[in-house]
Amino acid sequence: MGRAAFFIRLYGCPVHCPWCDSAGTWHPDFTPTDIARMLPEQLADEAVSTKADFAVITGGEPAIHDLGPLTSALRRNGIRRHIETSGAFPIQGEFNWITVSPKWGRLPIRDNLRMADELKIIVETPDSITHWIEWIGEDMHADHVWLHPEWSQRNNPNVLNAIGEAVKTLGSPFRAGYQIHKLFKIDEQDPRSRPPVPLGGKDHACHTVDKRNS
């Protein structure tokens, strides 16, 4: 958190979380029409031209793609490779750091949970934390388990209190997280970024859906 990262957001995600903050990478209403195709080497060159400490390959869901060529190009240019994935698909590529952010819409593969360096749990409601801890069970091996408020709930005191209490009572590896890049509007001010789209790609009134039983 707080470090310069070169974000590569790949297109396409079949999970469709109702509060997705990257719906511009999969929602049909926001499909870009002016796409310039880039080769992996070109992306790696652009990453090198920045002061970023590392590249984060994310999405949409990045693991629906074979990331071998892209991660090889980044490695050849000396760029550390991180991936942030729902964990629902096999990870193809060479990574230095794996973040699995599990989603109820499509549950993660157990092997991905076990190999993750960190987990990022999105806290939609106060009981999200206990539900995920129960579901992940013995596969909670990661050194860091971040508890992030789902962005539309970032001012909900019940969600924030649940995160604070969990960190105080459970201790390590649990940590309270927050998407601070949104406070700084880092994405919005970067000319390479797309304009922001609504959470989930639609009006947010009906969000915070618990899909555990769907």
Ligand code: SF4
């Ligand atoms: S939050 Fe992640 S997994 Fe969910 S729809 Fe968005 S990109 Fe896909």
